[in-house]
Amino acid sequence: MSPSSTPMMQSPHPMKKKVLSALVAVVIGHIGVLWAVSQMESPELKPIDKEPLKVRFVKIQEPPKSLPPQPKAEPKPAQPKPPEVKEVKVVEKPLPPPKKVEKVQQVKKAEAPKPVVKPVEPTPQPTPTVTTTVSETKVVKPAPQPVVQPAPVAPPAPAVPATKSVSIGGSGVQWSRSPKPSYTNRxxxxxxxxxxxxxxxxxxxxxxxxxxxxxxxxxALDEKILRAVRSAKFKPYKENGVAYPIRAEQPFELTLNPNG
Structure with missing residues (x-):
């Protein structure tokens, strides 16, 4: 490589410097905005006092219901007016003063004409209206009642025959199993x-x-006699073929046994 190209590679590109400086400025600006926002005090909100709403209920009156039209009263028939009676006044004319005459003649007053009264015609009376009411009478037939059958009558209980007082033996009642009391001399x-x-x-x-x-x-001896009697039995006592309950007395002679 030539020595002239080395200093160009080491020196940074001027465009990159501008971009870096712009990024740094943006970052610093954001940091400053955030710091300013954090230092600002939040405004206090004042409570708003509101008056309570007042509600007033108004009763709505319904319009008056229209009444049903009342039936018009029927006009009464006009009664004929009685004929008017005219009164006729009689006017008396004053008489001229009498002349002086030797003889005084009596002058009679002219008789006043009697008023003519027309006969009053009788007023026709309205004929009374006769209303006839016809009532219908309905004949209601009674409903047939169910026939109640009479309850079956139970047959009368057989009459209990009266107890007969009889004697034991002979013509009276007979033992079918006679009592045999057991006792000792003791x-x-x-x-x-x-x-x-x-x-x-x-x-x-x-x-x-x-x-x-x-x-x-x-x-103890009486009890032994009673036990012997209760274990005994009579023959049915009959009169005219009908059996009867009985009542009878039985004597017992209890003697000493010579053998002990």
Missing amino acids: DLQGETRSVVVLIEANEKGSITSARITRSSGIA
């Missing part, structure tokens, strides 16, 4: 005892009630 407490029991049975002969009417004096 139960009799060394002496003979007697007990009477009133027994009630139904029409089938079953014992329904038994109670002591004469006690033996020993409650």
Whole structure:
């Protein structure tokens, strides 16, 4: 290379210098603007006082409704006017002064003519209007009512036959299973005892009630007699083929057993 080209390569291009200086100036300008903006104080906003809105409600009146046209009153028929009666005035003329005469003659006043009164014609009276009201009567037939069938009548309960008071044995009631009380000489407490029991049975002969009417004096012995009676049974008591409930008394003679 020649020595003349070396200094041209080392020296910068003048166009590049201008571009660099412009860029530096722009950067510095932006920095200055940003610094100025940061130093500015933000303006304080004053609160705005606003008065509250006042609302007033106004009632809107509706226009008056038009009333239905009232029916016009029918004109009354004009009544004929009665004929006018004219009054006729009678004017009396003054009489001339009487002349001096030897004889005074009496002068009569002329009689005043009587007023002529025309006869009054009778006023025609309006004929009354007769209104006839015809009412229709409707005959309403009653609705047919459902036929109510009578409820079935239950057959009457069979009458309970009256209780018969009878005797036991003979012509009275008979035992089909007689009572067999079980006791010992210890139960009799060394002496003979007697007990009477009133027994009630139904029409089938079953014992329904038994109670002591004469006690033996020993409650335990009476209870044994009652248990024996309740386990017994009568034959059905019948009269004329009809069974009846019965009531009968059964005496018991409780003797000592010689064998102990």
